Amino acid sequence: MPPTNSFDKNSGLRVADFDYELPEELIAQQPPAERGASRMMVIDRATGAFHDDFFSGLGRHLRRGDLLVLNDSRVIPARLYARRTLRREREKPTGRIEVMLTEPAAENQWRALVRPGRKVAIGERLVFPAPSGEIVLEAEVLERGPFGERLLEFAPVDDLLSVLDRIGHVPLPPYIHRDDATADRDRYQTVFAEERGSVAAPTAGLHFTPEALAQLSSKGIEITRVTLHVGLGTFAPLRVDRVNEVHLHSERYTIGPAAADAINRAVAEGRRIVAVGTTTVRTLESAALAAAGAPIQPHSGATEIFISPGYELRLTGALLTNFHLPQSSLLMLVSAFAGRENVLAAYNHAVQKEYRFFSYGDCMFIA
Numbered sequence: 063m064p065p066t067n068s069f070d071k072n073s074g075l076r077v078a079d080f081d082y083e084l085p086e087e088l089i090a091q092q093p094p095a096e097r098g099a100s101r102m103m104v105i106d107r108a109t110g111a112f113h114d115d116f117f118s119g120l121g122r123h124l125r126r127g128d129l130l131v132l133n134d135s136r137v138i139p140a141r142l143y144a145r146r147t148l149r150r151e152r153e154k155p156t157g158r159i160e161v162m163l164t165e166p167a168a169e170n171q172w173r174a175l176v177r178p179g180r181k182v183a184i185g186e187r188l189v190f191p192a193p194s195g196e197i198v199l200e201a202e203v204l205e206r207g208p209f210g211e212r213l214l215e216f217a218p219v220d221d222l223l224s225v226l227d228r229i230g231h232v233p234l235p236p237y238i239h240r241d242d243a244t245a246d247r248d249r250y251q252t253v254f255a256e257e258r259g260s261v262a263a264p265t266a267g268l269h270f271t272p273e274a275l276a277q278l279s280s281k282g283i284e285i286t287r288v289t290l291h292v293g294l295g296t297f298a299p300l301r302v303d304r305v306n307e308v309h310l311h312s313e314r315y316t317i318g319p320a321a322a323d324a325i326n327r328a329v330a331e332g333r334r335i336v337a338v339g340t341t342t343v344r345t346l347e348s349a350a351l352a353a354a355g356a357p358i359q360p361h362s363g364a365t366e367i368f369i370s371p372g373y374e375l376r377l378t379g380a381l382l383t384n385f386h387l388p389q390s391s392l393l394m395l396v397s398a399f400a401g402r403e404n405v406l407a408a409y410n411h412a413v414q415k416e417y418r419f420f421s422y423g424d425c426m427f428i429a
Contacts, residue, residue, distance in 0.1 A: 075305040075371065080397065081388045082409050089237050090422035093249040098271045101417055103426040105408055107400040112408045114415060115427075117269045120382070123427050124336065126282035128380070129328040131321070133264040133341045134287040136255035138163075138223060139230025141242070144188040144201075146181070159188060161201075161214070162233060163226075164261055164294045165314070170216045171204070175294065179210035188214070192229050199225055223258055233261050235421055237387075250421070259291035259314065265384045265421045266339030284333075286324040290315040290341045290365075300389060305370050310391060315345045316362040325349075325377065326357045334379035334429075340392045343369065343378050343399070350376035370394035371402050380429040385412060385419045400428045 094100055098117055105112040115123075124130070140163040159182060162175040176182050184206050190199035198219075205213035219225055232242035232250050242250075252267035254275070279285055295311020302308055317325075325346070328335050337343045348365035349358050368391065369375070381399055386392040397405045408426065417424045 075402075076303055077300050077305060077308070077389050078303075079305075079402065080390070080393050080406075082406055082413070084388060084413060084419060088413065088416060088419050088423075090418040090420060090424075091238055091240060093245075093268070093422045094418075097249070097253070098269050098274055100269050101424040103408055103412060103417070103424070105400055105404065105426060105428045107404060107428050110401065110404040110407065112404075112411065112426075117425060118274075120274075120427060121278055121281055121283075123429065124278065124281070124283050124380075125334060127331075127333045128283050129324055129333055129335045130278065130283050130285045130338060131325070131335060131342050131346065132252070132254055132267055132270075132285065132287045132338050133290050133345065134252070134254050134256045135260040135264060135289050135291050135341070136258045137233065137251055137260045137263050137292075138258050139226050139247075140164075140233045140261040141231040142190055142199075142226070142229065143231075144190050147187040147189055161188065161190075162261070162294065165291070165311075167213060170218055170222075172214050172216070174212050174214050175210045176212045177210055179212070182206075182212065190229060198229060235262065237420055238422070254287065256287075257289045257291075257316070259289075261294055262292045263421060264290070264292055264339045264341045266342075266382050266425060268422070269382075269425055270338075284324060284328070286321045288315065288317050288321050288342060288345045290345045292341055300391060305394065308368055308370070308391060308394075310366050310368050312364045312366050313341075313344070314362070314364050315348060317345065317349050317358060317360055319360040322349075322358045322360045329357075329377070335377050336380040336382065337378045338382050340381075340383055340386075340395050343375070343381060343395060346377040347375055368394075369398045371398050373398045375399060380427070382425060382427050384421065384425050385409065385417065385423055387420065396428070 100117045102115045102117045104115050142161045144159045160177045163172045165173050186203045188201045189197045192198045200217040201214040232246040234242050250263050291314045293313050348367045
């Protein structure tokens with residue numbers, strides 16, 4: 063497994079050094095009316111210069127021969143609502159329990175966040191009703207962790223993911239202050255999503271339409287796909303003061319034969335690799351670490367890689383990314399690529415110009 067934090071240049075940085083002021087009204091609560099109708103800030107990481115543009119102009123900033131790498135993970139409806147089974151005849155029933163699946167742990171077992179968690183003890187049985195009221199899923203709590211974390215074992219069903227499709231809800235992030243809607247099943251999913259397993263969208267990919275991808279391809283941009291299943295750990299609050307104390311949860315990734323071949327050819331030919339999203343950066347850089355200077359091999363694995371200022375990125379030559387939360391590991395990753403001062407200056411400009419922030423918001427292209 064790649065090291066999580068094997069460098070010293072960030073030893074003096076604090077998590078608070080990655081803060082910025084964001085008015086709540088700039089946090090996008092809905093996707094844009096049309097997919098791809100977003101603003102895009104363009105940043106020259108060598109000079110720190112930036113200017114305003116639109117995502118529709120991305121092709122002007124890409125070069126013929128660039129390799130555009132997408133994350134094709136598909137979001138599963140991972141937010142469920144359960145009831146506790148009563149263990150004693152006189153016990154009062156509780157309200158609904160929110161269960162957010164975060165990652166599979168073993169056969170029929172999933173790690174989850176449970177809210178409210180204080181009453182859900184080890185050995186508790188949870189039942190999950192369908193809209194009709196029929197109980198279609200049951201689980202037992204095997205382990206209890208901090209901050210509402212639980213390990214659940216589900217009673218066997220023919221196809222758990224199909225059951226989730228039936229009763230689950232789109233796992234919109236907590237800064238979107240509304241319930242999920244039918245439209246989110248499509249809009250909180252990239253148009254190229256295939257491999258089911260994420261509990262949060264790789265949001266930089268949300269801007270693309272099939273037509274946009276076809277136009278880029280016609281201009282000589284090579285496109286390939288990797289898979290990283292996004293877990294909530296990437297977005298969890300950092301509960302430490304120093305950057306060199308940060309430890310991220312593990313996330314599963316796959317680089318198939320076609321992607322490995324495309325990446326190796328781009329490197330050999332000196333062509334630029336353009337990552338779509340921080341999840342793609344984590345996949346590329348984890349693969350580079352695993353290869354240790356050799357060509358990338360097709361493989362699957364898990365990564366806890368933490369990228370922050372001082373980290374030397376090996377494969378990523380340009381980055382399309384959304385705007386990220388203050389004091390987050392994702393903002394640190396972007397700062398590793400473009401420089402903390404450059405990034406924070408650009409973010410402050412985005413606030414002044416009233417860009418839309420976070421998952422359903424606008425984006426930036428950094429080269």
